[in-house]
Amino acid sequence: MEIFDPVLLARLQFAFTIAFHILFPTLTIGLALFLVLVEVQWLRTRDALYYGLYRFWAKVFALAFGMGVVTGVVLSFQIGTNFSRFSEVTGNVLGPLLGYEVLTAFFLEAGFLGIMLFGWERVGDKLHFLATTLVTLGTTASAFWILAANSWMHTPAGYSLENGIFHVVSWWDVVFNPSFPYRLMHMLNASYLTGAFVVAGVSAWYLLRNENVASARRSFSIALALAAILAPLQLLLGDLHGLNTQEHQPIKVAAMEGLWETTRGAPLLLFALPDMTRETNHYEIRIPRAASLILKHDADGEVRGLKEAAPEDRPYVPFVFFAFRIMIGIGLLLIAIALIGLWLRFTDKLYDRRGYLWSCVLSAPLGFVATLSGWIVTESGRQPWVVQGIMRTSESVSQVPAESVLTSLVLFVVVYNVLLAAFLYFTARLVRTGPEEGPKPPPSTPLTAWHTQ
Helix, strand or coil: CCCCCHHHHHHHHHHHHHHHHHHHHHHHHHHHHHHHHHHHHHHHHCCHHHHHHHHHHHHHHHHHHHHHHHHHHHHHHHHHHHCHHHHHHHHHHHHHHHHHHHHHHHHHHHHHHHHHHHCCCCCCHHHHHHHHHHHHHHHHHHHHHHHHHHHHHHCCCCEEEECCEEEECCHHHHHCCCCHHHHHHHHHHHHHHHHHHHHHHHHHHHHHHCCCHHHHHHHHHHHHHHHHHHHHHHHHHHHHHHHHHHHHCHHHHHHHHCCCCCEECCCEEEEEEEECCCCEEEEEEEECCHHHHHHHCCCCCEECCHHHCCHHHCCCHHHHHHHHHHHHHHHHHHHHHHHHHHHHHHCCCCCCCHHHHHHHHHHCCHHHHHHHHHHHHHHHCCCCEEECCCEEHHHCCCCCCHHHHHHHHHHHHHHHHHHHHHHHHHHHHHHHHCCCCCCCCCCCCCCCCCCCC
16 A cells, blocks of 8 residues: 555544544543542541542543543544545434533533532532542543444444435444443453553552652552452453454454464464465464364364455454554553552552562553554454445545645644643653642531632
């Protein structure tokens, strides 16, 4: 494919902007759960350390939320400008779903975020906790609608095609399409796990530097307790998601496994170099029959190969193959770190092992890498289809000159890197300052009390 192919450039532009955007909802979804748990502990114990932790991590949440809003708005415009044919064909289905996301999720988050951040001395404890809970619910609802729309593109249901335009027959089937429940739970859990390791990493950094020790021990304990539950759970959810993908998108799974021939007792490839031209792999390191055992829960189960699809209907296998292994490798590493933390907790050594603390610091960004790798697997594995089996990506692109798409892509790269630098700078400043060790908490106020400064 030519470098200045407008289809390729449009895909690269959307891939870059959505990959950048997804970092921030992932963080806000994860931190929202953490904030709920911290505020529960504050209401239960009235310990000022929990209040200080909440105030600190709420600031990080607000920064990530702002970045998510700024980078998310752009995506809707890109769909209209670069993929106008896609908008025309799927608008009856996807337009309302994206509208519901704004109406039910963004407005809920934005409406209560101010109370959550600035309402401590203005509203009662119960109302403030309600605001935190509703913001958390808003982040979850946002994921619900976005993943409903995206999952429909992978496993379309509840529609009819009239003159090449999709029309809704059943909204229930559209929203709860076959892949949606699995992808929603997998993504939400990934976000919670990512947030837990970000908190654990920052807390471990404080413990290593002997700073903010009391607060860091609290947040480190909560984060690793979450990780001990969420990391193994992600393995189970990933297995369920994989079984669903095997049923509805077997060629994607074949690309994930680097499997060219339909095989009974298919091996699990730990490493290989897929060769798209020769339709084979080089330098394979394999575990016999393990892929069939994982995908079919039967060591002799039949797994479909890439050659069952015409060459033009196959994804670019190396992207899918290696991204899948990065995701799985990070997932297994996070499970190991979480379980070691559980063992250290029970032996009263959780805060004392510098090697373990460093492993938590270094693993803080790994959840984002795994999430991006998972999305590469999901979206690249669907190609060349934008709506699986019905509409090709090449058929969905606007007639925009390649030079215009390239110019806007370069601008996005420049501006987004400036935004990322600003986000990292202000987040680093917050981390250097740290949570307040002994802040004066707000007075306990009745639910209906509203104060002015």
